[in-house]
Amino acid sequence: MELDERKLKILQAIIRTYLDTGEPVGSRTISKYSELNLSSATIRNEMADLEEMGYILQPHTSAGRIPSDKGYRLYVDTMMEAKESEVNSLKEELEEKAGRVDDVLKQVAKFLAANTNYATMVSGPKYQSKRVKFIQITSVDEEHLLAVIVLDNNSVKNQMIRVDEAVEAEVLLKLNFILNTTLNGLDVVEMNLALIQRIKEQMETHTQVIDSVLEVIGKTLLENDDPEIYTSGTTNILKYPELADKSKAAEIISAFEDKETFHSWLGLSDREMGNDTHDIQVYIGDENNVASMRDCSMVTATYQIREGVYGKIGIVGPKRMDYDKVVGTLNSLMGQLDDIFKEK
Amino acid sequence: MELDERKLKILQAIIRTYLDTGEPVGSRTISKYSELNLSSATIRNEMADLEEMGYILQPHTSAGRIPSDKGYRLYVDTMMEAKESEVNSLKEELEEKAGRVDDVLKQVAKFLAANTNYATMVSGPKYQSKRVKFIQITSVDEEHLLAVIVLDNNSVKNQMIRVDEAVEAEVLLKLNFILNTTLNGLDVVEMNLALIQRIKEQMETHTQVIDSVLEVIGKTLLENDDPEIYTSGTTNILKYPELADKSKAAEIISAFEDKETFHSWLGLSDREMGNDTHDIQVYIGDENNVASMRDCSMVTATYQIREGVYGKIGIVGPKRMDYDKVVGTLNSLMGQLDDIFKEK
DNA sequence: GTTAGCACTCATCAGAGTGGAGTGCTAATT
DNA sequence: AATTAGCACTCCACTCTGATGAGTGCTAAC
Numbered sequence: 001m002e003l004d005e006r007k008l009k010i011l012q013a014i015i016r017t018y019l020d021t022g023e024p025v026g027s028r029t030i031s032k033y034s035e036l037n038l039s040s041a042t043i044r045n046e047m048a049d050l051e052e053m054g055y056i057l058q059p060h061t062s063a064g065r066i067p068s069d070k071g072y073r074l075y076v077d078t079m080m081e082a083k084e085s086e087v088n089s090l091k092e093e094l095e096e097k098a099g100r101v102d103d104v105l106k107q108v109a110k111f112l113a114a115n116t117n118y119a120t121m122v123s124g125p126k127y128q129s130k131r132v133k134f135i136q137i138t139s140v141d142e143e144h145l146l147a148v149i150v151l152d153n154n155s156v157k158n159q160m161i162r163v164d165e166a167v168e169a170e171v172l173l174k175l176n177f178i179l180n181t182t183l184n185g186l187d188v189v190e191m192n193l194a195l196i197q198r199i200k201e202q203m204e205t206h207t208q209v210i211d212s213v214l215e216v217i218g219k220t221l222l223e224n225d226d227p228e229i230y231t232s233g234t235t236n237i238l239k240y241p242e243l244a245d246k247s248k249a250a251e252i253i254s255a256f257e258d259k260e261t262f263h264s265w266l267g268l269s270d271r272e273m274g275n276d277t278h279d280i281q282v283y284i285g286d287e288n289n290v291a292s293m294r295d296c297s298m299v300t301a302t303y304q305i306r307e308g309v310y311g312k313i314g315i316v317g318p319k320r321m322d323y324d325k326v327v328g329t330l331n332s333l334m335g336q337l338d339d340i341f342k343e344k
Numbered sequence: 345m346e347l348d349e350r351k352l353k354i355l356q357a358i359i360r361t362y363l364d365t366g367e368p369v370g371s372r373t374i375s376k377y378s379e380l381n382l383s384s385a386t387i388r389n390e391m392a393d394l395e396e397m398g399y400i401l402q403p404h405t406s407a408g409r410i411p412s413d414k415g416y417r418l419y420v421d422t423m424m425e426a427k428e429s430e431v432n433s434l435k436e437e438l439e440e441k442a443g444r445v446d447d448v449l450k451q452v453a454k455f456l457a458a459n460t461n462y463a464t465m466v467s468g469p470k471y472q473s474k475r476v477k478f479i480q481i482t483s484v485d486e487e488h489l490l491a492v493i494v495l496d497n498n499s500v501k502n503q504m505i506r507v508d509e510a511v512e513a514e515v516l517l518k519l520n521f522i523l524n525t526t527l528n529g530l531d532v533v534e535m536n537l538a539l540i541q542r543i544k545e546q547m548e549t550h551t552q553v554i555d556s557v558l559e560v561i562g563k564t565l566l567e568n569d570d571p572e573i574y575t576s577g578t579t580n581i582l583k584y585p586e587l588a589d590k591s592k593a594a595e596i597i598s599a600f601e602d603k604e605t606f607h608s609w610l611g612l613s614d615r616e617m618g619n620d621t622h623d624i625q626v627y628i629g630d631e632n633n634v635a636s637m638r639d640c641s642m643v644t645a646t647y648q649i650r651e652g653v654y655g656k657i658g659i660v661g662p663k664r665m666d667y668d669k670v671v672g673t674l675n676s677l678m679g680q681l682d683d684i685f686k687e688k
Numbered sequence: 689g690t691t692a693g694c695a696c697t698c699a700t701c702a703g704a705g706t707g708g709a710g711t712g713c714t715a716a717t718t
Numbered sequence: 719a720a721t722t723a724g725c726a727c728t729c730c731a732c733t734c735t736g737a738t739g740a741g742t743g744c745t746a747a748c
Contacts, residue, residue, distance in 0.1 A: 026710050039722050044711065062710050062728045131483065140478045140494050148492050148502065158492065158500045234540050234601055235594035244590060250579035253597065257578055370741050383691050388742065406697040649734050 001049055004311060008079075009036055010046050011055055015067045015075045019320050022241070024064030064233045069319070072190040072297070074284045076323055078206065078264025083328035087115070087336060101125065101305065104340065106230045108313065112333070114324055118317035119256060123266055124227035125311045127153040131187050132221070135179045137213060142166045147216050152185075158219045161212050171206060174212070178202050188221035203225075227266070227311060229259040240318040252293040252316070261290055264314055278302060278334040280327055285319055297321050301330045345393055346604040354390050354422075355399055357418045359411045363664050366585070368408030378559070395574055411664070415627040416641070420626045420667055427672040430461070431680060445469065448684065450574045452657065456677070457577025460670055462661035464599060467610055468571035475531050476565070479523045481557060482633065486510045489553075491560050496529075501564045505556050515550055522546050524605040532565035539546065571610070571655060573603040582661040587639060594637045595636040596660070605634055610656055622646060624671055629663055641665050645674045649685045 013033045017025045027043040030036075046067055050056050055071035058064075067075065105122045112120040134150040145161040182199055183191060196214060197211045203210055234256040238244045243252065255261040279302040286294050297319045311334075315326050357377045361369045371387040374380075377657075391409055392398050399415035411419065413552045449466045456464040478494040489505040526543055527535060540558060547554055578600040583589045587596065599605040623646040630638050648654045655679075659670050 028710075040710090041712095041722055041724090042720085046710080053411055058711085060729065061712095063730075064710065082610075105403050134482075134490075136480075136482055138478075138492075140498075144498065146492070146494060147502065148482075148490070150490060154484075154488065154504055156490060156504065157503060160498055160500070203607045207730090231601065235597045238590045246582045246588060250582050254579045257575065257601075296717090368741085372741080384741090384742095385691050385693090386689085389690090392743080402742085405743095407699075408741065451716065 001053060003053065003284055006036065007046055007050060010043060011050055011067075011071060012075065012079050014047075014050075014056060014065060015071060015079075018066055019322060022058055022320055024066050026064035029064070047081070067320075069287070073287075074324075076284070080323055080327065082331060083324045084323055085328045085332060087111075087329060087332045101341075102228060102230075104337075105228075105311070106232075108333070108337070109230040111331070112313070112315060113236060116315060116317070116322075116329060117233070117236050118321060118326070119234045119236050119237060119252075119264060120232050121256065121259075121312075121314040121316070122230045123262065123311045123313075124229065125305050126266070127151075127155060127225075127308045127309055130221060131185055132183050132217075134186075135176070135183060136215065137176055137179070137217040139160075139167055139169070139172060145172075146245045147213060147220070148231045149217060149220055157223070159216045159220055161214070161216055165207055166235070167206070167209055169286050171209075173205060175206075175210070179213075179217075188218065191218070226260075226263050230263050231256045231259065234315075239292070240320050242270045242320075248295060252296065255290060255292045255314075261292070262314070265290055276277060280330055280334075282323065282327075295319065297323075299323070299330060301334055303334055303337050303341075345397060346437075347397065350380065351390055351394060355394055355411075355415060356419065356423050358394075358400060358409055359393075359415060359423075362410055363666060366664055368403055371410035383635060394513060406668055414630070416628045416663060418630075420628070421469065424667055425630070426675055427668045429669055429672045429676060431455075431673060431676045433622050434449050445685075446572060446574075449572075449655070450576075451578040452677070452681070454572040454661060456657070456673070457580060459675060460659060460661070460666075461577070461580050461583060462665060462670070463578045463596070464576050465582050465600065465603075465606060465656075465658040466574045467606065467655045467657075468573065469649050469653045470571045470610070471495070471499060471569075471653055474565055475529055476561075477529075479520065479527060479561070481505075481520055481523070483511055483513070483516060489516075489557070491557060491564070493561060493564055501567070503560045503564050505560055507553055507556070511550065511553055515553075518548060519550075519554070523557075523561075527561070532562065534564070570607050573606050575600045575603070578616070580661075587662050587663075593640060596640065599636045600660075605636070606658070609634055616618050622675065624674055624678075626667065626671075639663065641667075643667070643670045643674060645678055647678055647681050647685075672673075 010030060013030050013036075014025050016226075017029060017033075023158055027047060030043045031038055031040040032045075051058065053064065054068055055074060056065040057068045059066060102124055103155045105124060109120045109122040112122075113120075131152040132149060133152045133154075134148075136148045138146045138148070140146045140160070142165070143162060145163055145167065147159050147161055149157045151157070166254045182195060186195075195338040199214070200207055200210055235324065237249055237252050243249055281300050283289075283300070285292075285297065288294060288296065288298055293316065295318070296316050298314055298316045299321075300312055300314045302310055302312055313330065315321075315330070317326075354374060357374050357380075358369050361373060361377075371391060373383040374387045374391075375382055375384040391400065394415075395402065395409065398412055400409040401412045401420060403410060446468055449468060453464045453466040456462075456466075475496040476493060477496045477498075478492075480492045482490045482492070484490045486505070486509070487506060489507055490510065491503050492503055493501045495501070522543055526539060526588045530539075543558070544551060544554055578597045581593055581596050588592055625644050627633075627642045627644070628636075629641065632638060632640065632642055637660065639662070640660050642658055643665075644656055644658045646654055646656055657674065659665075659674070661670070
């Protein structure tokens, strides 16, 4: 059986109507759908075909049809018309409070949730490499040294080090010099025993201090810095009857609360990144690789703060989410985010 | 009318039973309650009195009674017997991953949620004063200075500063000396124009750099550092039918998501702190000053990391939460937390 | 003061009946 | 050959009903 133009039109009509109403749509409804002047009986025959082909389902005999995942997929791939929705207000809102990047992202999550009525998730930017650019050890008071480490992405880490007795200024000076010349440009895995031995030899004395210092450097570099994840509007899930079932809703909302769920998912996209578009993707039902979202759809987009520093935005809703609007909103938003980050 | 011993016993029996079952308890149930050998008719009379006094309510005629807020309050104040519950497993769990303080707190939130089946919230420690202990400006590369500021609570802040041209080492040396001598021990409000003018005069040149540096220092000190708030188990709310109503549940869960709700509430406790106990408090229904929690009870405790550095733990559940267990668990937990923080 | 007994109230549940939306099939129409 | 009208049928959703049972308040007896 072939998916001719008429079938496509009918399928589209079914999906559009279902997205609107959330209720199974019957043949008569479609028959009245202006464009195609067909009787309900004809539609019924076509619907039977569409069902056989797997694009639509019947919740039970004598009910209307609803789109299947396959149907949604076809819709998203070929029939969607992204609505150019306006997100002007966002920019204004942001300009005011535009503090640090994470403030912006928090706002974005909130804004999207409020505007779409779905649950949203925004990951903080993910930096890739972790090479040391600059290290400095300073004496803060008699008992504390402060280690400051700047990485090549200009992110800064610091850590207090407790010492038993004050360390003299010239020792620190020497230590700093050695650390910087030896470790500069290195990744944590490149800091091997040989290097460490060399540092110790050069310093001759104060091995205890050096030990703590090196330990701190290692720890700091290894420190997991999974990007922060900001969520908003998770309770919007409860607005959609097909998800509001207690156990389902709990599962989904928990996934948002326990943000680690998203880390695995964020990791995946590392390799597929690259094309310069904002890379908007739609995952329908089982296409989500997070099990608890099997009854949802998720639309994601990738934003870029600068070369090599990117993050993700995700919108989660029922399968019958308004894809056109969501994709439109994201599209428009991404443009604005680009502007905002360019200014910084 | 007086609240004699028998009435108290009956009230206690009603509340205990209701906490257990969650269903209105009738006179016959209480009559069978071993200790007091009274017929249901007698109980009924007493119940009528208790209702008149406002300790219990009838959801509708011909239903059993449920405790009123006033009843719960009486129970919590005078009849509760904190169960010494074991939270040994926590300590073990923590020892392993005992990384930074915030990791510990995150774990605590999770642990409590899992163990109590209520929603939990743990605020990060709140530092009180914000005096500068140490400032250092360093040159990272040609275009970037790095400002590191250590506060008197040993927390460290840092911020990159972009400059147009490299700043020479001796200038930085001088700047650091001046900044430290001038600003040391000061609060942000004490850094007035006169001081700033003095710094500028001493430096003579490089006013532009100084301007940015001072701006950064000011911003950094003012930066809101409302403590982080970790939540867990918010979806537990859905387990309690009296809260699982969609709009109620959404309100409560949103409050947890939008953590700012708790900030106002955390602030309040500033003044009432001080007694050396762990200060466990129970807020029932309308006693919560967060409106969205009017149908919940919340049990809070205060932990202390060290002198003057404390945070809060909150457990939110239905009014018929198991106060005995929750208070017991918190009590035991607080002891363990003390140990853990002492080690650090 | 306590209790047994009784009439009464009200929520909950199961079953029956109804209406409506929608289908699939067949026969008639174009 | 494709389309349509018509009809019997299915199934959900809703309402109404009566039965059940838990629980009460009151009265009169103990």
